[in-house]
Amino acid sequence: MNRPNDRSRTALLVIDAQNGVLATAHQRDLVVANIATLVDRARAEVVPVLWVQHSSAELPIDSEVWQIVPSLTPAKGEAVIRKEYGDAFEATDLEQILAGADIGHLVVVGAQTDACVRSTLHGGFTRGYDATLVSDAHTTEDLTEWGAPPPAQVIAHTNLYWSFQSAPGRISKVMPTANVDFRRGAFSSK
Numbered sequence: 001m002n003r004p005n006d007r008s009r010t011a012l013l014v015i016d017a018q019n020g021v022l023a024t025a026h027q028r029d030l031v032v033a034n035i036a037t038l039v040d041r042a043r044a045e046v047v048p049v050l051w052v053q054h055s056s057a058e059l060p061i062d063s064e065v066w067q068i069v070p071s072l073t074p075a076k077g078e079a080v081i082r083k084e085y086g087d088a089f090e091a092t093d094l095e096q097i098l099a100g101a102d103i104g105h106l107v108v109v110g111a112q113t114d115a116c117v118r119s120t121l122h123g124g125f126t127r128g129y130d131a132t133l134v135s136d137a138h139t140t141e142d143l144t145e146w147g148a149p150p151p152a153q154v155i156a157h158t159n160l161y162w163s164f165q166s167a168p169g170r171i172s173k174v175m176p177t178a179n180v181d182f183r184r185g186a187f188s189s190k
Contacts, residue, residue, distance in 0.1 A: 007104030010182055011048040012038055015088060015110030015117050015138075017072050018053060020065025025111055025139040026151030032071055034137040034177040035109045039072065047182040048101050051080045052088045054116060086119030089127060098129075105130040105171075107180060109137035114154045121162060130171040135159045137177055 017035060022028050042049050051074045059066045061082070074080055079097045081088060088094050098104075106124050108131060110117055117138045124131050138158070140151050148154065165172035 007098070007102045009048070009102045010105040010107060011050050011098065011101065011103045012042040012107045012109070012182075013050050013052065013088070013120070014039065014072065015052045015108065015120055016054045016112065017051075017068055017110050018059065018065065019067050019069055020059050020063075021054065021111045022069055022139070023065070024141045026142065026155065027139060031109075031111075031137055031139040032069060034134070036071055037177055038107070038109060038134065038137060038180060041180070042107075042182055043075065045182045048103065049075070049078050050094070050097065051078060052094075052110070052116070052120070053080060053082050055082060055084055083116075086116045087123035088116065088120040089123040095127070104128075105132070107132045107134060107182075109134045111139050113138045113140040113151075113158050114143075114148065115140070118158060125165060125167065125170060125172065128170065131162075131165075132173040132175060132180070133159065133162045134180060135174050135176050 014035060039049055051068060053066065053068065055061045055066060081092050081094050083092050085091060106129050108117060108121055121131050121133060140154050142151050144150055159174050162172055163174040
């Protein structure tokens, strides 16, 4: 499968950078700072920034916990996609927004690594998108009491396995914030 309609542009996809989602996230401040750096860089290079907000019983729409963290404010005109499922493509207008902006490559950041980030990466990849996971700009909370590995291990494992994803006509990459270069389609190998 090739990129949808051979779309050539890149977008930064910020997943669930919300007060309630990031409240107890692993290395929260560092991850939020890295996301802010990427948002600023994308805006400076006229790369679309797309924001995803999850809603659920624990994250009711318009509540304080549902809001995007104050240091990561969407700019006027940037798309905000509301979702109810882990995969940001499911039952949302994300695909239509990407098609309308000629986007075929997603640079993915946000939370939670082992839920919505992972689901959206796979959702985009199976729909034909190239996807770069920014290794130091996604996070999760500590779910060890329910049998999950510690957050640092979840993040490291996700970075590892995503770097080996492959499919016909698609590219997956993992790189740190410092190496993301939107001018080169975010695939810099510095």
